[in-house]
Amino acid sequence: xxxxxxxxxxxxxxxxxxxxxxxxxxxxxxxxxxxxxxxxxxxxxxxxxxxxxxxxxxxxxxxxxxxxxxxxxxxxxxxxxxxxxxxxxxxxxxxxxxxxxxxxxxxxxxxxxxxxxxxxxxxxxxxxxxxxxxxxxxxxxxxxxxxxxxxxxxxxxxxxxxxxxxxxxxxxxxxxxxxxxxxxxxxxxxxxxxxxxxxxxxxxxxxxxxxxxxxxxxxxxxxxxxxxxxxxxxxxxxxxxxxxxxxxxxxxxxxxxxxxxxxxxxxxxxxxxxxxxxxxxxxxxxxxxxxxxxxxxxxxxxxxxxxxxxxxxxxxxxxxxxxxxxxxxxxxxxxxxxxxxxxxxxxxxxxxxxxxxxxxxxxxxxxxxxxxxxxxxxxxxxxxxxxxxxxxxxxxxxxxxxxxxxxxxxxxxxxxxxxxxxxxxxxxxxxxxxxxxxxxxxxxxxxxxxxxxxxxxxxxxxxxxxxxxxxxxxxxxxxxxxxxxxxxxxxxxxxxxxxxxxxxxxxx
Numbered sequence: 001x002x003x004x005x006x007x008x009x010x011x012x013x014x015x016x017x018x019x020x021x022x023x024x025x026x027x028x029x030x031x032x033x034x035x036x037x038x039x040x041x042x043x044x045x046x047x048x049x050x051x052x053x054x055x056x057x058x059x060x061x062x063x064x065x066x067x068x069x070x071x072x073x074x075x076x077x078x079x080x081x082x083x084x085x086x087x088x089x090x091x092x093x094x095x096x097x098x099x100x101x102x103x104x105x106x107x108x109x110x111x112x113x114x115x116x117x118x119x120x121x122x123x124x125x126x127x128x129x130x131x132x133x134x135x136x137x138x139x140x141x142x143x144x145x146x147x148x149x150x151x152x153x154x155x156x157x158x159x160x161x162x163x164x165x166x167x168x169x170x171x172x173x174x175x176x177x178x179x180x181x182x183x184x185x186x187x188x189x190x191x192x193x194x195x196x197x198x199x200x201x202x203x204x205x206x207x208x209x210x211x212x213x214x215x216x217x218x219x220x221x222x223x224x225x226x227x228x229x230x231x232x233x234x235x236x237x238x239x240x241x242x243x244x245x246x247x248x249x250x251x252x253x254x255x256x257x258x259x260x261x262x263x264x265x266x267x268x269x270x271x272x273x274x275x276x277x278x279x280x281x282x283x284x285x286x287x288x289x290x291x292x293x294x295x296x297x298x299x300x301x302x303x304x305x306x307x308x309x310x311x312x313x314x315x316x317x318x319x320x321x322x323x324x325x326x327x328x329x330x331x332x333x334x335x336x337x338x339x340x341x342x343x344x345x346x347x348x349x350x351x352x353x354x355x356x357x358x359x360x361x362x363x364x365x366x367x368x369x370x371x372x373x374x375x376x377x378x379x380x381x382x383x384x385x386x387x388x389x390x391x392x393x394x395x396x397x398x399x400x401x402x403x404x405x406x407x408x409x410x411x412x413x414x415x416x417x418x419x420x421x422x423x424x425x426x427x428x429x430x431x432x433x434x435x436x437x438x439x440x441x442x443x444x445x446x447x448x449x450x451x452x453x454x455x456x457x458x459x460x461x462x463x464x465x466x467x468x469x470x471x472x473x474x475x476x477x478x479x480x481x482x483x484x485x486x487x488x489x490x491x492x493x494x495x496x497x498x499x500x501x502x503x504x505x506x507x508x
Contacts, residue, residue, distance in 0.1 A: 003038035006075040006108075009062060011045040011083050021046060024079040031110035032077060040073055046490075057459060057490070059085075063096060066103045076100055080111045081129040093130045152261040155286035156193040161382060164236040164249060165207040165290050169197040184386030185393075196254060196287040204290055206233060210249055211295045215302065221246040222336070237382050238401065244335035247342055251303065256296045259286035315341055315349060319360035329362055331375045343375075373455045377420045384449060384458075385418050391492060397499035407443055410499050414444040421476070423451045423459075433476040442466050447495065450476070461489045 008028045012020035021044055032039050043058040065071040078084050084107075087093045097107050101118075109116055114125045152158055161183060162168045168181040173191040180197070181187075187194060198204055206228070213219045213227065225241035235245055253260050261281040310318075318340045319329070326333055331343035331353060343353060350356040385406070392399045392410060400409045408416045421433040433450050448462040462476070464487055479485060489495070 001036055003036050004075055005040050005073040006032060006037040006077050007041040007043060007062065007071070007073045008032075008039050008077045009043045009045075009059065009083070010079065011056070011059070024083065027079055028077045028110050031108070035108075037075060037077065039077065056085075059096075063099060066100050066105055069103070071103070071105060073105065075106045075108060077108050077110055080109050081126060084109075087130070094126070151193070152259050152281045153283050155195065155259055155283045157196055157259065158261055161236065161386070162196055162199070163252065163254065165199045165203040166196050166254065166287075167199045168194050170194055182390075182393075184383075184388075184390030186390070196259075198288055198290060203236075207249065207255060207290050208295075210246060211291050211299055214246075214250055215295055215298050221250070221342075238406075242332075242335060244332075244342065244344075247303075247335075247344070250299050253282075253296075254287065255290045256293050257285050257287040257289040259283040310341055310345075312349065315346065316356070316360050319346075319356060319362065323360065323362055329357060373422050376455065377422060377451070381418070381420060384420070388416075388418065388447070388492060388495075391496045392499050395496050395500050416445040416447060416495075417443040418447040418449060420449045421451065422455050423453050425453065431478050435474045435476070445495070447492070448476075461492055461495070462487050463489060463495055 008025070010021045010024040010028070012024075025042075029039070031037070043062040045056045045058045062071075062076070081093075084097070085093050100107050107116060112125075112129070114122050116122050116126070157168060170178045170181055170187055171193050172178055172189075173193075178192065181194065210224055210228075213224050214221070219227075221243040224246045225243055228241045228246075233241070235241055239245075249255070259282060319334075322334065322337055322340060323329060334340060334343045334346065334353075341349075346353055346356045350359065385401075385408075389399050389401070389408065392408075397411050401407070402409070406417060410416060419435055421435050424432045424434070426432060431453060433448075435446075435448050444466055446462075446464040446466070448464060450459045450462070451457070452459045462484070474484075476484065480488075
């Protein structure tokens, strides 16, 4: 009997499910053998959430192959309905299956107890299974959130860098301190927890000086930033102080020892929202305070009173005056401007910077969204570069970071830098990524991080050697030919492996 050509699609949700795709493959292979299918191609999304299609490059590639007619198979084999996706809208899952069926390619769920034959029974069962898959993600999200809230209330830190003047301390289940975590380092045991502790004495003194300058001396954030920069004091990221970074130091409750969580929500990969203070999760006096409560709350009162001085019209007028001096507005420009409310004040008052821009009559040539996207990418950068350094350290490499250029020097032998590239969509719907390589501090390897279409998650990485970057300005498409796509990777595992040391045995 002639074998039917088929492709298989496998997906695991997290990188910790190391055997998941192999298990799926075993079931699919057994199904194919019994049903006379010949598997000619495999699409695999490893460590990818099934909540949506963003970031699932293999699923996207499979659907693209089906739609453009390049699929050289007649069927697609999937482990079960949930591996196809745990979409919050069950119709989205059905839509992707419909695209395959419309192209004459059938979809088979190998571990399910029903035949996907298009009959009323399979249609009903699939609808229920799809709804159950989405509900599972919602229930899991709720359980995880409740667990995180419980840990916050017990005084444990949940994610994020410690901040200037603070450090993350790893403790065991009995509460005994084990080790101080460097930036990018994570706990290795599930029973371990993380708390915040005071950092170096010099940083503690600087934090208190900032509060003194603001509360007692009446200096503005910009003046404080200028003072710190003139003294050569860098932030916890090794960068210069700005009006915005000083404001963050003055307003975060962790400096009086409070553990606060759920200020923003980004559940089930839906839209990120800022929550009202009454639903924040907190544990007061969870950590040792860096500044006194009196000093901290006096600073908050000054900030609130100063904001009240600005009516909505006053704030819009400030934006218009800023527009007269600068052709392009941005959050960074607003935070750097004196006698102008901060960008966060505009977001809180008007809901978003974009709405404030529109009220001020600011109409740039391009889409407003790029302003917020760029700000989001700047916020993501420290965690991504910290993760790279942690990976290299775990591989046994020595890594140092240049304070001025952010270049990483690895094993004292070669340098690397990271660049995040936001995704831009053309009028025809194609996706594009732009990169500008700084020639003055060109590294040996540039790690280009490409974001997905929604600019929410990392899609992939390009490891570009300086010798092959012929132009300081590159425009990448979804596919770029063998010359560039040779350097394309789904993870940083290969980059990490470059730094590993191999022992060379000396002949006797």
